[in-house]
Amino acid sequence: MSSFVFILSGYSKAEVDVNHKVYKTELTTRRRLIVFLEDGARPDYLFLNSSVLRWKPFFSNLLKSDPKHTVCSTMKVDPPTSTTQGVKTLLTGGMRSFLELGQTFFSSSLTSDHWLRQLKSYRNLSIAHTGDYVWRELGGDVFSNDLKESDSFDVYVDDTEDIQEALESFVTSTTDVLIIHSLLVDHNAHRTSTSSPSHHAIYDALLKFNKHLSYITSHLPTNTLLLVFGDHGLSAWGNHGGATYDEVTTGICAYSSSYELQPFTVGESFFYSS
DSSP: OHHHHHTTOOOOEEEEOTTOOEEEEEOOOOOEEEEEEETTOOHHHHTSOOSSTTOOOHHHHHHHHOGGGEEEEEEEOOSOOOHHHHHHHHHHOOOOOGGGGGGGTOOOOOOSOOHHHHHHHHSOOOEEEEEETHHHHHHGGGOOOOOOEEOTTOTTOOOHHHHHHHHHHHHHSOOSEEEEEEOHHHHHHHHHTOOOTTSHHHHHHHHHHHHHHHHHHHSOOTTEEEEEEOSSOOOTTSOOSSOSHHHHEEEEEEEOSSSOOOOOOOOTTGGGOO
C-alpha cells in the first residue's frame, strides 16, 4: 500500500518569526487521494468489454480518450472473498483467513498498524469516509467527518446520493483523503441472484456508478489521484465468499489529470503487498 502514501508526500511549509510573520516559505505540492471501492466490482464493471452490449464500463472509454492519465488492470484476491476480510487486508497488508469469517458479522477496531492510521497520526491528514461502515469499525478514530455510512447487510440500501454528496464535498473542501465504499452493485446482485448487467437492477446500479465516475473525473482537483477497484468479484448468481475464478477476480483503475500514469500489472496478492 505504499503507493497510497506516496501520492500524499508533499505539503506546504512555512517558518514564522515571533510576530507571526512568514519569513521563509518552502512550497511543496499538496497531494490528495480518493479511494473508491465498488463492492463486488468485476473487471467488466470497470473497463473490460462486456458480453452485454448495452453496458459500457466507464474506464473503457477513458483508456482510449486519455491514455496518458488512465491505467487499468485485472487483479485477483485470495479467498475468502468476504468484504470485512478484504477491507482488513487492504488496510494492513495481512493475509485473509477462513478462520476469520466470523468477523464478517461483527468486527472491532484494528489493533495492528495500518496505512490510514499512519496518514492520520504521522502526517496529520484529514480523512473522510462514506459507504460501508466496516471501514469505521476497523479504522477506529482516523476519520474526521460526519458523512453518511451504510449498513453492510441491508440489501436494499441505495448509497447513490450519499456518494454524490461526498464527492461534491471533497471537490470544494480541504480534505486530504476520501474513502468511498459503495454497496449498491453488490447488494443488488445478492438481492436478485445475478451479477449480469443484462438484469435491470444490476444495469441501473452500474449506470449510477458510471455517473459518479464521470462527475469526479471531470471535477478532479489538481494533484489528486483517483483509485477505483473492487474487493472481490461476483459469481454468475451474485454471490461471493468462495474461491471460484469469478469470485476472486476483480479490477483496478487509476486516474489523475495531473500525473502521467504508467501501465501496471497487478499480481495474485495485490491486497497483501506492502
